[in-house]
Amino acid sequence: MDYQKVFQAFNTISPISDQAWADFRPLLESCSLKRNEYLVREGTNVNHCYLLLEGVIRVYYNKDGNEYNKTFFIPGMFPTPLTALISDQPSALSFQALVPSQLLRFSYKGFRGLFDQHRCFESLLLTILEQQWIKKERHDIQMVTNDATDNYLIFRETYPDLENMIPQYHIASYLGITPIQLSRIRAKLLQS
Amino acid sequence: MDYQKVFQAFNTISPISDQAWADFRPLLESCSLKRNEYLVREGTNVNHCYLLLEGVIRVYYNKDGNEYNKTFFIPGMFPTPLTALISDQPSALSFQALVPSQLLRFSYKGFRGLFDQHRCFESLLLTILEQQWIKKERHDIQMVTNDATDNYLIFRETYPDLENMIPQYHIASYLGITPIQLSRIRAKLLQS
DNA sequence: TCCATTCCTTAACATATGTTAATGCACAGG
């Protein structure tokens, strides 16, 4: 069963006892999204954590009608509005499926409610945050120290095939440039 | 005694029991830095967490001889190489005092060693990471959606007086622009 | 099949920012 994938994902990060898993399992549900459907809309309240099984999710913020892509999630990742959940405030970010997507989800409060009984879940969340923190810092350093051309090449390595699945203006926004500029970069890369 | 300030800082974030504090206290030490001295040098191993009592610390990364300022720490903050500590790898970042500074420090391993005995420390670290995560996300959104002029104005509000204590090229680097460009921005702001 | 929509590309132009260099101020050390 697919639910087992959550166990594997969790247990790889930090060990989960059998009893803890048995108590957690009932929280799990499946969900799916069509192309361009939203997992989370900016300004709304959120309650769930997600594991992406199939598809692509983009996260972006919006200012004055302009969208700024922040990340892409591919299968195996947790496209979860962490900040909104832990601050218990409406999400500042939107999460949108760029292709038809399959996910598993569980209630954040339900998960958190297990902390007293099963400390391994608190350790798990701590470890996840630590890993995300490290990943984010490396990503930030990379984005600031490299130019758009290098970051585009790194993007292609980091998300194999993704380039062919989504419009290029989403990649441009992720890189912090216009689609026109990305097109120029691509043209230069081809001729060299 | 100054050590008490760590207790206050901790306890404000997440409650610390008396016994936990008694066991933690012996880990605390004072340290101080002269102007331009380093708390952490890129590429070195690190062992401590810090609380800044007095002074200013900048964090930056280095690529091809160019320095990119990432953050400034002012009193009350924890200028700690978190990523290096939790990944147990040499620091990719440098931490440098920009003015004479006073700090308290404690061993990260010693702190972590108290987790089994005093769960409140694990909860504390989790809460710190959560708060930092939220803060970082807001900061990222702000930096990406605003232009350099707005970010400069926000910098001045976020770090009152800091502008007069450190060279402007450090602020320019933090904003992702050249000192010349910052100078142009300042000139425009003055004339309007 | 045809048409409309979406999106990538290219060009021409405008603008913002980086680069190089010169000037002058302020401060610290001799």
Added chain:
DNA sequence: CCTGTGCATTAACATATGTTAAGGAATGGA
């Protein structure tokens, strides 16, 4: 008191990137 150093400012120029606009390929629906 003088002088050197570090830093901010300004100008002139080069370059990169954004903007506007047009054209054309691919795709999906009628």
